[in-house]
Amino acid sequence: MLRQKSLLLIWAGLQLSLLLLLQQAFAWWIISLFAVLLFYRVFALLRNNAAISLKWVNLLAGIIAVALLLNLRQAGVLHFMLQILLLAAVARLLALQHLYEARQLVWVHYFLIGCCFILHQDMAIAMLVLAVFLLNLYSHYRLFAPSGARLNWPQTGRSVLIILPLWLGMFLLFPRLPAFWQIPQANVAATGLGDSIDPGSIEKLVQDDSLAFRVEFDGALPPRQQLYWRARLYEDFDGRSWHISPLRRTAARYNAAPTGNDAAAAQLSYSVIAEASRQTGLFALATPNSVSGNLQLNSSGLVSANKPLSQRLSYQVKGTASPVLLLSAQEQQLNLATGSGNPATKQFAAELLQQYPQPAQLVAAIAEHFGNQAFYYSLTPPLLAGANSIDQFLFSSRSGFCSHYASATAVILRAAGIAARVVGGYQGGQWHPQQNYLAVRQREAHAWVEYLDNGVWQPFDPTAAVAPERVLNNLDDILPQEQRNLLNSGWRQLAFLQAARQQLMHLDYYWSVWVLGFDDNSQRNLWRQLIQQLPAIAASIAGILLLLLLIGGGYLLKRRAPAAVPPATMLLQRALHPVLQLKPPSQPLSVYLQQLAISQPQHREWLQQLSDVYEQAVYADKPQALMQLAALLKRRRLQIKQLRSSVKNT
Structure with missing residues (x-):
């Protein structure tokens, strides 16, 4: 009963851990319901109450399954499958009365543990999943082990040492088969930039300190002024918000490599590890020319995936630092529409155009206007409402974030007849x-x-005219203290936690590069290198095997060879070393001891006894005699010392 109780408590704790690991797949009411059922089971175990009858458990599970089915549209098929799987485990635990009924439960746990990697890829979460796996493995052993049996840790350690190289070899070299099924999509909130942008959308995103992506450059790090990671093009303007054009969504289906306009532009080569965002848009600098994997690279220099990212994705990009070329007259026309409203902005654009007819001159004038007038960079700008939001920003509030300045600049340029997005x-x-x-x-x-200037989409950051520190330094450096606290609130203000988080992020990066990033291409490259180095590898293996054979053969010969000196002789040699130097090499040790007994009458008695015990230990091979010999030598240490002195003076 005690064994059964401890196992049930282990399984209840394990299911609570799985509930936390899979909480992304559950609504709050599902999490609360499952937690209540598990805590009830723990409470009943601690009070030695009987399990719920199978009939009532089946009825309860049926009602919950119907509720989960009604929530299917909101949760998505994948999350529904995880909910049903955990429901089956919880229901089995509620009705469990005998250990033999738990044979299926541990296997359901294994499936749930494997499903954790569908939702998580972080190294820290992987360590937690491994701990849960080991706990379930231990309960599996306890379930089938005889009563009172204990783990044989030395044998377990040897098994692990054997399994680890095999596992590593299979991970590196075993062919990776494609999935036999398609994982259904789940309804998960997307992170990052959306399909529309308006004043206030990026300000909210800036308060999120989570990772978007990480980059490793093949060469030197480009200057910070060039680190503009393009992800979205917003070209439809309704007077307040910017949206991705439906024409752009259609064009993104075609994989056409863009071409820069400057053949002498700096070449860029880098690898990106993008976090799961539930979006298709990815990130690239300036003008990418090629991208690895099954990704799309369209003519506007945007990189996208074929389906929303549900897991981390690693890809390589090669390109140039030159700007993107104009695709067609249709694209130019698309980026000239100003929408309704904002009359003051349009009048201001007309005045600027009269003084600065060239696009580059007009852009410089806009930058000078933002830099010289009382414009402010703020995370908490005044709310802009109505159809004339650009007018309100330019001529009233004059306080905004990057989306305010970009939106106003694009409208001014379009009103002046210059295509902008x-x-x-x-x-x-x-x-x-x-x-x-x-x-x-x-x-x-x-x-x-x-x-657009001479058929090229030139980049311009109006925020740099208002707050150049935003481009040259971190965001924290340009914000006042109260707004900085918005970005570093709560535990982020604790330096030691920030340092620990930083170190964990570094470890997680190596995990992403060496484990998650080891894909089919990496495996093929490894096989190619192994084949090229096959003669050297074969010679090394042969040398190692030969060395092991020599070491093993020498060890066996040493074990089989008889001992050169009996243990009893070694005892006498250590105890009577100065005395035995006078012994002829061919004379037996026992005969020499008898001669000493005759020549040294004061020591005759114990020397004769020593000779008798020595002969029994050597020739009769009696273990007791060897012990007696050692005891006799220990007991006669004073006489041995006197014998040495007597022999020396003779």
Whole structure:
């Protein structure tokens, strides 16, 4: 009964852990319901109450299953499957009365543990999942082990030492088969930039300190002023918000590599590890020319995946630092519409156009206007309402975030007859020189403008005219203290927790590069290198095997060879070393001891006894005689000392 109780408590704790690990798949009421059932089971166990009858458990499970089915549209098929799987485990535990009924339960736990990797890929979570797996493995052993049996830790350690190399070899070299089924999509909230942008959207995103992606460059880190990571193009303007054009969504289906306009532009080569965002848009600098994997690279320089990212994705990009070329007259026309409203802005654009007819001159004038007038960079700007939000910002509030300045600039340029669009992405990032990668967080989300000049989409960041520190340094450096506290609230203000989080992020990066990033291409490259080095590898293996054979053969010969000196002789040699130097080499030791007994009458008695015990230990091979010999030598230490002195003076 005690064994059964302890196992049931282990399984209840294990299911609570799985509930926490899989909480992304459950609504709050499902989590609360499952937690109540598990805590009831623990409470009943501690009070030695009987399990719920199978009939009532089946009825309860049926009602919950119907509720989960009604929630299917909101949860998604994948999450529904995880909910049903955990419901089966909880129901089995509620009705469990005998250990033999738990044979299926441990296997359901294994499936749930494996499902944790569908929702998580972080190294820290992987360690927690491994701990839960080991706990279930231990309960599996306890379930089938005889009563009173204990783990044989030395044997378990040897098994682990054998299994680890085999597991590592299979991970590195075993062919990776494609999935036999398609994992259904789940309804999960997307993170990062959306399909529309308006005043206030990026400000909310900036308060999110989670990782967006990490980058490792093949060469030197580009200057911070070039770290503009393009992810979205917003070209439809309704007077307040910017949206991705339906024409752009259609064009994104085609994989056409963009071409830069400057053949001498700096070449860029880098690897990106993008976090799961439930979106298809990815990140690239300037003009990418090629991208690895099954990704799309369209003619506007945008990289996208075929389906929303539900897990981390690693990809490589090669390109140039030159701006993107105009695709067609249709694209130019798409980026000239100003929408209704904002008459003051349009009048201001007309006045600027009269003084600065060239696009580059007009852009410089806008930058000078933002820099010289009383415009402010703020995370908490005044709320803009109505159809004339650009007018309110330019001529009234004059306080805003990057989306305010980008939106206003694009409208001014369009009103002046210059095609312009808002670009959404990320700017900058935190460089970690020891680990050699750039970490870009959601708080680095940014919006800027691309305007058309001589058939090229030139980038322009109006925020840099108002707050150049935003581009040259971190966001924290340009905000007042009260707004900085919005970004670093709560536990983030504790330095030691920030340091620990930083170290964990570095470990997680190596986990992503060496474990999650080891894909089919990496495996094929490894096989190719192994084949090229096959002669050297074969010679090394042969040398190692030969060395092991020599060592093993020498060890066996040493074990089989008889001992050169009997233990009894070694005892006498250590005890009577100065005395035995006078013994002829060919004379037996026992005969020499008898001669000593004759020549040294004062020591005759114990020397004769020593000779008799020595002969029994050597020739009769009696273990008791060897012990007696050792005891006699220990007991006669004073006489041995006197014998040495007597022999020396003779």
